Amino acid sequence: MRTTTTGTARLTTLHKISAAGLTAAAGAAALAFAVTPGQAAETPSIAVKPVAWTTADLGAHDHVGNQSDQAIAKAKADAAAAKVKADAAAKAKADKARADEQAASRSQARTPVKPAKPAPAKPAAPAAPVKKAYADNLDGWIKESLDILKSKNIPATYEGIKRNIMRESTGNPRAINDWDVNAANGVPSKGLLQIIDPTFKAYHVEGTSWDPYDPVANITASCNYAADKYGSMDNVNSAY
Template identity: 50%
Template structure:
């Protein structure tokens, strides 16, 4: 080629430079979004937020720290609720155990009371004293229920004359004793008379104060009309 063919003129070089500049500008414009934001700025906006600014300072706090704190709080609340439920359950069990223990103790006490032999004191009604006054008053109530006449004074007067108020008194020297059936008890009743005039509901024991008084009053009512009419041995 000739030198004129290989050498670029100034006009040619300017045209080439203009075309190159225009291409670069076109490429640059094609990379810029229509809203005017650069590709770098768009990428920054699309990235997930990894930090959250603290409104009171320039210090940043990781987002996952809030999640961890919330989870810890929930776990603490669940644990506290579980402890409270366990406490309530334990208290309920304790109350049931105490009630069962009390019921068992009461049942044992009732069983022991039922197994104990009936004493003379248990045979008497509540409210009657375990003395001559109480024996007479209880006997009068039994006599009244069975239609047997007699008064407190009539019973007391005859008892003091016959035994001086001793329910274990026994006469071993009179005719009855000689015949082998001594007079016994508060009103000095012999066994055959006691057997014949014993009042149902009282012990079949000649020495028992209530049984002795009621049987003697029953005999006196049959023979003398009432124990009040007896002023001596009968």
């Protein structure tokens, strides 16, 4: 469709045709009134064919334009409504996720955590008894014998034991009497405290050697015999 622009007004072909009809009609009317009565007989009448048009034709183009504007406005409104709906759905989803996360955190905080059960401690292996060290001499032998005698509740003192040892053997653990009556009977006295074999075996103290020449075994057996016969080695002042 071709349009003609006059100033700021645009006329379609339909408008131009209708406008031309209006102009012609207006011209005819003006001419008719311009003829004087005296000239009416001389001036032939002009037959003007009216142009068929309606006011609807003038508004047809505007109506089409209004429909387009309405469609655009509706589309924009629909798009805005869809965006609002989508935004609301996204917010609702985010709110639900946040609420679920907070609920999970609260649930974990309320759940008591049981402390780990400690593993039962293994019983410590019994410590090996520390063996007391004694000097390998007369002083050490007497002290070791006294510890054994004390554990067996056999009375004796360091002074009483040493005094009798010095009288009987002068501290020689290999001493032997081969001249007295015991020797004559075949059972000579032996060791630090000169004890005969039958007496040594009868009064032997458990935990000591069975050798009568062993200094510790000899002292403990002799003290055991003296405690039985005299109350203690401290009470012995001569041959016993």
